[in-house]
Amino acid sequence: MPHRTYLTTPIYYASGAPHIGHAYTTILADALARFARQSGDDVLFLTGTDEHGPKIEEEAARRGVEPIELCDEMAARFRSAWERLDIGFDRFIRTTEDEHKAVVRAFVQRLHDRGHLYAGSYEGWYCVHEERYWTEKDLGPDNTCPDCGRPVRRIEEENWFFRMSTFQDALVAHIRDHPDWIVPEVRRNEVLGFLEKPLGDLSISRPRSRVQWGIPLPFDDDHVIYVWVDALVNYLTASGAVDPSLGPEAPGFEDPTGSWWPADLHIMGKDILTTHAVYWPTLLMGAGVPLPRHLLAHGWWVVGETKMSKSLGNVIDPLQLQEQYGTDAVRWYLLREMPTGSDASYTPERFLVRYEELANVLGNLAQRALSMIVRYRDGVVPEGDAGGLDDAVSTTLDAVAAALGDYRLHAALAAAMDLAREANGYVEAREPWAQAKDPARAGDLDDTLATLARVLGVLAALFHPVCPERSAELARRLGLSGVQTLQEARTDAPGGRTVERGDPLFPRVDV
Ligand SMILES: [Zn+2]
Structure with a gap:
């Protein structure tokens, strides 16, 4: 039996275009998938797009189109970018697929059935861009988001919460018992540091009065599922472990034998390590699902000394580089230049x-x-x-x-x-x-x-x-x-083969 390798990139948020960060993550996953195939493994390499949430809703409204039209366009754009960069994914998942929506609803119902959800109210500050709440003391000047600098909104609303705090000790124990669960070590230590403080509970729903574009909670039609919970479950959906027609009692939740679950490797940027190393495993523990085997958090591309950002106008377009130097040169540069796990400067x-x-x-x-x-x-x-x-x-x-x-x-x-x-x-x-x-x-x-x-x-x-x-x-x-x-x-015996000289494999380029 060949060894099986299931590896994933994050699914990319469908409100923006592919940039060098997306390209790096995806090329990294592709190269690891190709190394695994080369050594004889059966491989499932998953990528896709994250298509729910108010950000998509607002962007679609701004453009005067339906949210799904925006998602269709963005998913096609990501797919064609990956094609141009020679990325051989096996499955491109979209969170608006019916199968995924059904798995998410079964997953959340299962958390509810197992007693890990409760209704509560939330009052505080909210950044639409990151889809997250902030406490007063976190805020930047003039009530701005400490992460992205955009203005935050004061909101007061009913939410469903996941008792994430219940699983804090189990999560810390898991990280300590599996030293290579989070790679590289510096990121593992960051997560352990984060877990030294008491873990709060996680709001897993948004009221439909505020957010329509999402998957409705199966047990409360007035709420849609928080986009991060929806997105993370994609890894389970694509594994084929859960037959959603069997609902929250589907046997694949506990025993994924015969499917691709558990994932061997989730790859992500360090900015979304917490969601993958804290939210995701505790949600899986709540649902009684085995945890993924490894998480690899990579660094960021900076330009010279500066973080790449749209507002600074210094975003490097991987497709422009590809046009100029060829696909292989871009792939080589990105993977060779960045020490896997650290930041690198373009x-x-x-x-x-x-x-x-x-x-x-x-x-x-x-x-x-x-x-x-x-x-x-x-x-x-x-x-x-x-x-x-x-x-x-x-x-x-x-x-x-x-x-x-x-x-x-x-x-x-x-x-x-x-x-x-x-x-x-x-x-x-x-x-x-x-x-x-x-x-x-x-x-x-x-x-x-x-x-x-x-x-x-x-x-x-x-x-x-x-x-x-x-x-x-x-x-x-x-x-x-x-x-x-x-x-x-x-151990090849090349004798007797006819070769061809050809043009230079990598032609000289004009600077
Ligand atoms: Zn923000």
Whole structure:
């Protein structure tokens, strides 16, 4: 039985366009999904759009369209952005789907049936943009939201609440017992720090008098379900664990055997870690559903020293970069440059540094090796000893596996690029051009060229999850029918294959 890997991105709020933050999260998930598939796993890679809530309602009203029309347009926009960035998700979920709405209602009914919900009233400050309440002392100057700076509203309303506080001790115990549940450690410590204070209860509904665009509570038609609760349940919906026609007693809630639940990895930006590491697991505990296995919170892209924001007009458009440099270059830059989990700064200079790494190290190696096979051996890989770099290959594959084991993707990619560097060094040391001049060293030249053909096959496999298009092209030029798995590539016998030199894999760009 192949191992199964279920990984998710957050579903993106359908009121805004895809930006570099969305692109990073989704490319990160895509690369991890591709690494998992490459090692033989069955993979479910889920992404989608979060389509309920007052923000959508207000934006739709502003544009003079129905909320669902806005959602249709935005979902299509996200899908097409992901297509252009070569993101191979398996399922794109929309929270306006009937199946999802039914699972959410069953889930909330189940919390109610188990005694974890109560009706109460809320009076205080509310930010529509984040869909959240603030206490007086949290507010910024002139009654603004401390997160986004927008004006908050004073509201007083009836809500249904989830007894989140009941699960505080169980959650802390879970985090302590599973040191790698939240990755990286710095984020885990933040969550533990947050949980040192008493946890409040969570308002899980909004009155319909104020918010119409949402899923009605199954037991109180005057309320719709809080958009965050609605959104988080998408991970369970897409897993197929729960048959919503069976309602809150559906057996999949407690025993998801045979479905994709529990998720192996939820990936998200650090700004929404609390919802994933506190709200979501306590809601699952309340419903008696097993918890996801890992949460990976990544950092933010900043521009130079400044946070990227619409109001500052410094938002980097990933699709514009894609148009200019190609999909693989954008993917490589984002994943290689940001230490997974930390913040990183976007600058055009750093983008070029990373691009030139592709062009001058990997691209150059491929160009030299293929040219020499064409020139010295009529384009056919000789039957030499292909193992000249096998120690370096083994070391690299170990380093990549170790880095992926704790989701340090940037480190895995650095190790892959180091192998290309080492192979360039091997060319310099072996001097195949000198070997070619001396008929007595024909066997040495065969070994050099066969070794380079094998290592290029390994590199095509290693770079495939991040640079799928160019890696497939490299494999084609090596005379392979497709990119090999790492296992195939490391012991490959390339002798006898006809190769093609082609244009540079990563052409020089004008600055
Ligand atoms: Zn706000």
